[in-house]
Amino acid sequence: MKKLSQIGLDIEKSKELSILLNELLANYSIFYQNVRGYHWNIQGDKFFELHSKFEELYNNLFLKIDEIAERILTLGFNPNYKFSSYLSTTLIKESNLASNGKNSIQEILESIQILLSKQRILLEKSEELNDAGTNDLMNDYVSEQEKLVWMYSAYLKSN
Structure with missing residues (x-):
């Protein structure tokens, strides 16, 4: 018989999900620190525009880090911390x-692609477990980040 957690999910499957979430947390944490570096060190003619966008992004990443840890x-x-x-x-x-805007945006796009891949795996696993909480979180992240890919890609085309 399956052992269920306090929130009614299979404990063993939840453990597997938490391992994947901890991997996602690690990726978000390094991405967050990279974006802080872009924000602090950006130089050049797009300084004001990118400085602001990088701050917006790292604030968003900080919230996601907290949400993933709490999940x-x-x-x-x-x-893991x-x-x-x-x-x-x-x-x-x-x-x-960190000081080159174009390179920073390219790294942001590469990082988001990694996150999207990991989050899609979590979507599949959380659906199998009937874990609506994790599934909703990942759905929200994927939708938001797909739009960011479009926006950052469009920015690169203009430079």
Whole structure:
């Protein structure tokens, strides 16, 4: 017989989901720090425009980091919080191109593609588990980030 958590989900399947969420958390955490670096170090003729957009993005990422950690806790597990753990888990690499706007936006697009891939896996797994909370969160993120891909891609075409 399956053991159910306090929120009525299979504990073993929830554990598998929390592992995937912790991987997502690691990727978001490195992405967040990269975007902070873009914001702090951007230079050039698009400074004011990009400085503001990067701040908007890292504030959004900060909220998602918190939501993902809280979702892991809601599932009954602990979110990772050590950067050493993040660095060993993430597919998003630390940026070395923080002052160049075009390169920063290209890295943002690459990072979002990684997040989208991981979130789509979580959509599938959370649906199998009948975990509406995680599924709703991932659906919201995917919809928002698909639009960001379009917008950042359009920006690159204008430069």
